Amino acid sequence: MKKSDEMNTFHHLIRGIILIGFMLLLFKLLLTNNITLLIAPKMIRFIYFTLFVLFTLGVLLIIRGTSVQKHPYHCDCDGQHSYPTSFGKSLFLYLLFIIPITTGFLFANNILDSSVAINRTIKLGASSQDTKPSKAVKDTNKTNVTAKSNDTLTNQHEPLSETEYTKLKKDMLQTKRINIKEKTYVPMMTIIQDNLQSMIGKTISIKGFVYREKNFMQNQIIVARFGISCCVADASVYGIMAKGNVAALPKDKWVQVIGTIEQTQYDGGTIPSIKIKQISKISTPKQPYVFDAGIQIE
Template identity: 70%
Template sequence: MIGFTLLIFKLLLTNNISLLIAPKMIRFIYFTLFICLILGVLLIIRGTSGKDHSYHCDCDGDHTYPSSFGKSVFLYLLFIIPITTGFLFSNNVLGSSVAMNRTIILGASSQPPKQNKTTNYIPKLPSSSISNKTTTSTTTQSVLDNQPEPLTQKEYDALKNKILNANSINIDDSQYVNIMNIIQDNLNALIGKTITTKGFVYREKEFMQNQIIVARFGITCCVADASVYGMMAKGEVAALPKDKWVQVTGKIEQTQFNGETIPVLKIDQLSKISAPQQPYVFDSGIKIE
């Protein structure tokens, strides 16, 4: 328990906890840290008291601790291994190797998407549906702990009008999913406008050499539920390695992929960048007041 306490404390201290869970879940991690510390201290006191503790219940099962050395080693390794690996191994940002086995949210269409072996292309981003849940703000001073609140319908409409009336659109992290929704739901009205986006390089097997997806992982609670959001881009990208972070500016067009009409950026400018401190984006959604 003390080991897990120290591991959680290390993740919080280094802000690497944001690579594992959404910021709105961090409040529960602080609670877990406190509980693990209290239980660990109580267990140390009990284990060093010299008293023989025995427990009885009404069932027929045997609940005694393992008596042999081998069983004891096996039992404690179940706890020691994850604690040790948590301290020794560096944290890894999700990339192409994970994306190929996840849902890719690419295009907008009224028709159901076709499927291939590794990827489901979903025609509409899930956050465009209205949520009946309200959340409290978890915004902190640290960029790593910043997660936007859900927009009201009025705020979403204002964002939509701003994008539709703009000649140049920057897909920023704070409203990434909502902006992607607006672009894909109003693709015909945005053809020819300039868009800037950033993400890591991802390719499907059937892509041509001049095609990539500028992708981002979006998470709701933790990396286990991560989905891949992205926009296709075309240009001189054959030499770009997968998982390289890039910022792309180009004119928006539309193309057909897997039987769906999706947006594609014709690249005017491309620059290699470092991965941001917070590589993931969060679906803020729309709330009902």
């Protein structure tokens, strides 16, 4: 076998192994359910297709790389294709793929926190506000509501129908105590903002991590969650302001807050806030993110 053929065989083999490596990494994320720390559950169906494609291409390249048969290494396109000719170039090229695979297996997954939130849009009561305190609050905008809401809504990762959203809104307006749950987080925050006058005085229970903006007073925090529509790259911060004895709470600490809904002014806009009656530290939930699936127009 010529030296060029040996090099081509080597490149096919290493590329096949890299594809299998990515396939195994995705498979590991699926088995541990850590895939939802990277993408929204509605995207998982595409990961299964990706697994199949990576496995198929990886096996074909490995078979080709270990085959004693000679194969023509050309295509009918106009451009010329060639493999790296030196060891240094090959090493640099393949390390770009091998390092992410290795770190994915060796290191634990990190969740988004305040260091990321400071550069993202903060949605207080599901209203869009610039993360920088020097900017004025923008007009309240309706956001897409998230996943299926209560026990009667079975699939939390599909869009709410208009009927389901209307029922959720009616239930929230009629009850005196509102429990914000992961499955209903975004639509419930939207309903509170859009119907703030009717929500004032109701008791609310909510979980999230402690986040502060630079211009906050010592008695102010945001009880926040990262909301994801597609993947962590598009994550926004949803939350509600809370006021009370919170000066000693460290940022990013997860808490459960129980209190009374009020309204307050912040940077020129009216937003909901919680007058804290009880606050307790909790452990980070297994699924720290909430998912925004939208409303299905009927």
